[in-house]
Amino acid sequence: MLNLNAVHKSRGVGAQRYSLVIPALHLRAGEQVAIVGPSGCGKSTLLDLLALVLAPDQVDRFEFNQTDIGGLWRADRQTALAELRSRHLGYVLQTGGLLGFLDVRSNIALSRQLLGLKDDGSVARLAEQLEISDQLAKKPAALSVGQRQRVSCARALAHAPQLVLADEPTASLDPLNAERVMQALLARAREHRAACVIATHDEPLARASGLQVRRIACRRDTDGGITATLGEVC
Amino acid sequence: MRLGLVASLAWQDYRNDAWLSACAVLALVAVVAPLLVLFGLKFGLVSSLTERLENDPATREIIPLGGGRFSRAFVEQLGQRGDVAFAIPRTRQIAATAQVGTLTLEMLPTAPGDPLLNGLPVPQGLAQIVLSHTAAEKLAARPGDWLETGFARQVAGRVETRRTRLQVLAVLPLEAFARDGLFAELSLLEAVEDYRDGRAVPALGWDGDAVGAGEQRVYPAFRLYARNLTDVEPLRVFFAGQNLLVATQALSIAQVQSLSRNLSIVFWIIAGLALAGAFAAIFAGALAAVARKRRELSVLRLLGFSTAALLLFVVLQALYSAGLAAVFSAGLYGLAEAGLNQLFVQVPGEHASHLLARHYGLALVAVLGVSAVAAACGGWRVARIQASEGIRDV
Numbered sequence: 001m002l003n004l005n006a007v008h009k010s011r012g013v014g015a016q017r018y019s020l021v022i023p024a025l026h027l028r029a030g031e032q033v034a035i036v037g038p039s040g041c042g043k044s045t046l047l048d049l050l051a052l053v054l055a056p057d058q059v060d061r062f063e064f065n066q067t068d069i070g071g072l073w074r075a076d077r078q079t080a081l082a083e084l085r086s087r088h089l090g091y092v093l094q095t096g097g098l099l100g101f102l103d104v105r106s107n108i109a110l111s112r113q114l115l116g117l118k119d120d121g122s123v124a125r126l127a128e129q130l131e132i133s134d135q136l137a138k139k140p141a142a143l144s145v146g147q148r149q150r151v152s153c154a155r156a157l158a159h160a161p162q163l164v165l166a167d168e169p170t171a172s173l174d175p176l177n178a179e180r181v182m183q184a185l186l187a188r189a190r191e192h193r194a195a196c197v198i199a200t201h202d203e204p205l206a207r208a209s210g211l212q213v214r215r216i217a218c219r220r221d222t223d224g225g226i227t228a229t230l231g232e233v234c
Numbered sequence: 235m236r237l238g239l240v241a242s243l244a245w246q247d248y249r250n251d252a253w254l255s256a257c258a259v260l261a262l263v264a265v266v267a268p269l270l271v272l273f274g275l276k277f278g279l280v281s282s283l284t285e286r287l288e289n290d291p292a293t294r295e296i297i298p299l300g301g302g303r304f305s306r307a308f309v310e311q312l313g314q315r316g317d318v319a320f321a322i323p324r325t326r327q328i329a330a331t332a333q334v335g336t337l338t339l340e341m342l343p344t345a346p347g348d349p350l351l352n353g354l355p356v357p358q359g360l361a362q363i364v365l366s367h368t369a370a371e372k373l374a375a376r377p378g379d380w381l382e383t384g385f386a387r388q389v390a391g392r393v394e395t396r397r398t399r400l401q402v403l404a405v406l407p408l409e410a411f412a413r414d415g416l417f418a419e420l421s422l423l424e425a426v427e428d429y430r431d432g433r434a435v436p437a438l439g440w441d442g443d444a445v446g447a448g449e450q451r452v453y454p455a456f457r458l459y460a461r462n463l464t465d466v467e468p469l470r471v472f473f474a475g476q477n478l479l480v481a482t483q484a485l486s487i488a489q490v491q492s493l494s495r496n497l498s499i500v501f502w503i504i505a506g507l508a509l510a511g512a513f514a515a516i517f518a519g520a521l522a523a524v525a526r527k528r529r530e531l532s533v534l535r536l537l538g539f540s541t542a543a544l545l546l547f548v549v550l551q552a553l554y555s556a557g558l559a560a561v562f563s564a565g566l567y568g569l570a571e572a573g574l575n576q577l578f579v580q581v582p583g584e585h586a587s588h589l590l591a592r593h594y595g596l597a598l599v600a601v602l603g604v605s606a607v608a609a610a611c612g613g614w615r616v617a618r619i620q621a622s623e624g625i626r627d628v
Contacts, residue, residue: 053536053621079540085621086538097533101250102243113239114538139250 001162001195002027002050006060009045017225020045020216025230029162032186032196034206035230037216042228043199046216047167050197051089052081064088065162086114090156090194092166092185096148098140104151105136111159126154130184146177153185157192164189166198170205178202182209240543244550247530255555258519262559263566265512266601269505270567270589275574276501278588280494285584287463287487290409291349294319294460296469299479301454309456317465320347322420323453325427332416332426333384333395337372339365340415342457343423349459350411354404357418360425360437363400364417367408375402387430396429396440424451463487509600513608516555520548520612524619531616532623544616552609556601563601564594 004025011018020042027033035043048054052069056062059070065088072080090111091097098107108123127133130150140148149169156164169185170178182198186209189196200206206213218228248255287293306323313321322343324330330341344364346356357363365375375381379402386395406417425435434442460466466484473480524531531544539547571587578586 048622051536051621082538082540082621085536091536093533097536099243099247099530099533101247101530106246111537114236116236 001029001065003061003063005062006058007049007056007062008058009049009054009056011045012225015224017221017223018042018045019225019227020049021227021229022046022049023229025214027163027195027197029195030190030193032189032211033198033233034203034209034211034213035197035199035216036201036203036206036213037218037228039201041216041218043201043216044167045228046230047165047197047199050163051091051165052085086111087159088162090159090161090164092149092152092156092164092169094168094171095145096140096152098148098151098155100140103137103139104132104143107140107151108136108154108158111155111161115159117159122158122160123154126158126188129188130154145172146181149173149177149181150184153181153188156185157188157194160192161194164194164196166196166200168200169198170200170202175205178205179208186210237546240539240546241550243534244547245554247527247547248551248554255551258516258552258555259558259562261515261519262512262555262601262605263562265508266559266563266597267566267570269508270563270597271570271574271587272504273501273593274567274571274587274589276494276497277590277593278571278575278585280490280497281588282581282584282586283490283493284463287483287490291352291459293483293486294349294463294466295483296458296460296466296473297481298455298458298473299481302478304453304456305450306453309453309458312456312458317461317469319459319461320345320349321456321458322348324455324457325420325423326454329427329430330423332400333386334369334373334381337369337414339369340413341423341426342415342417343420344417345420348417348457350406351404351417352410354406357403357422359419360422361398361400362403362418363422364404364406365402366406366411366413366415366417368412369414369416370402370405372414375405377402377404385426385429387432389432396438398438509604512601513604516552516605516608517612520552520609521615523548523551524613524615528619528623532619532621535619535623536621541617544619545610545613548613548616549606549609552605552613553602556605557598560598560601563597 002025004022007022009020035046037043045054049056052064055073056070062068062070064084067084069081099110102110104127105123108126109119112119112122124133127136130153132147132150132154135143135147135151140151143151152169156166164185166185170182173181182205186196196211198206198211203213212233214233215231216228217231218226221227304323309321309323312318322345324343332339332341344351344356348356351364354364363381365373370376373381380399381402382397383400384395384397386393388394400416400418425438428445429435429440429442432442433445434440460469466482466487470480470482470484531547534547535544567589571589574587575585
């Protein structure tokens with residue numbers, strides 16, 4: 001479903017250079033991976049590449065859903081990339097990324113409405129599973145951070161995407177809530193057979209949640225720049 | 235991108251920012267409502283003055299000065315011009331009088347289409363007339379009355395008078411003709427002129443010299459009315475080109491037209507400045523909105539919104555403000571119009587302030603157009619919003 005080989009991305013030059021190297025990353029449907037590493041190691045850059053919002057510099061192979069993503073970037077086919085994003089990707093953002101002017105129900109339904117999908121009951125079902133049914137009529141501002149993260153999870157899954165990306169989804173939660181949100185997200189993703197890539201600095205939580213863990217390791221090069229490399233499952 | 239979804243999201247965000255949206259609407263109302271009042275005053279005043287001129291046929295009358303020599307065919311040709319509403323030859327004024335009792339009446343020729351008669355029955359034949367208001371008053375005559383009318387002439391120093399009975403068909407309103415006069419078919423005026431020239435009028439049984447066969451009648455003047463106010467000046471120029479001096483109300487008409495032109499210039503200068511100000515305000519508002527909503531817009535971009543859809547989101551919100559501002563402005567103008575007309579209008583049917591439906595339509599289109607263009611210019615910065623900003627979510 002997702003296949004990356006020898007994908008490179010660099011920013012800046014000389015001592016300001018930062019390079020991310022992904023030697024290999026292969027994900028099948030339903031597979032769940034945590035990307036761990038310290039702040040600034042390149043977790044977000046990796047998520048940007050997987051979210052199809054950042055163009056790679058060098059690509060040996062970058063396929064998603066049997067589509068040549070490297071080719072789409074080379075041809076600058078932004079519309080096709082946006083279409084893939086809205087149809088096959090779901091996002092859980094650090095503080096929810098909810099739209100404050102919509103109520104919870106509309107926030108969850110948005111990813112379906114963008115695709116022109118009618119409500120098949122999945123909004124209410126996900127809300128039930130994520131224990132936010134009684135919050136559906138509220139605006140995000142009236143929710144706790146933990147509730148917002150659950151709404152964000154529901155929105156990420158409502159249109160049944162093939163790949164769910166989460167950027168530090170539990171960073172702003174207390175340990176108890178962090179575990180509950182992580183479990184809820186992974187359980188629902190498993191149900192939908194959606195692959196998950198979760199960027200987190202909380203390796204113990206990732207391991208406790210049953211995720212495969214892959215570290216990003218950084219080294220300083222002779223030019224003073226930094227090269228970060230995605231390691232194998234450890 | 236789904237237009238309905240973008241419009242719905244833009245509306246929900248617009249409602250959520252109710253106070254800011256209300257400020258945007260009020261800022262536009264502050265520009266549009268005074269402009270409507272200003273234009274309403276200009277249009278109401280000018281159209282009332284114009285209407286006053288148009289309702290008075292005398293304004294459109296073109297009167298030949300001095301004695302002329304016109305054939306019937308020439309006057310008929312004038313009557314067929316597109317810019318002429320009515321034309322009829324006049325006989326010599328000295329021969330166009332009638333005596334009813336002690337009252338001497340001025341005789342004027344008339345025919346169907348005479349603007350002075352305006353809906354009244356038109357006299358036909360030699361025995362029907364329409365009386366002027368003052369004449370009817372002095373004679374205590376009403377429609378249907380028969381008047382014993384005398385026509386005098388001097389033959390070899392001897393005064394001769396012939397009489398005929400004329401039926402009053404109708405009485406003209408005072409504003410149509412303020413002198414003592416009667417309107418009759420041209421044939422009656424020709425008969426009277428023939429009689430006073432010493433000729434016989436067999437149709438009325440009046441004796442005199444026989445009329446020469448094939449003799450062409452020459453008329454010294456005509457009654458002529460332009461079709462519209464704007465036709466008066468071109469007709470004056472036409473007659474001047476024919477070396478014919480005419481008297482017109484062109485000056486009065488030009489004064490109203492000049493007033494209209496000058497008021498229009500003043501209005502458009504004020505409107506231009508106000509709309510430029512509104513453009514700047516909406517432009518700045520759109521810039522601020524993009525900066526303020528950057529997080530939401532980047533999330534929408536991440537979820538699949540294109541640049542066009544994000545721009546539409548910003549433009550639609552400006553259009554919502556424009557639409558509401560147009561409605562409120564029209565309401566405020568309506569109140570102002572009622573008040574101004576109550577205060578300043580003395581003649582029923584006239585307006586101190588007045589707008590037509592097309593003026594409201596034009597104002598709506600202008601406000602929507604300026605708002606859409608200004609918001610599109612200011613909102614163009616959405617193109618710089620990256621989907622990756624949505625992922626950062628900070």
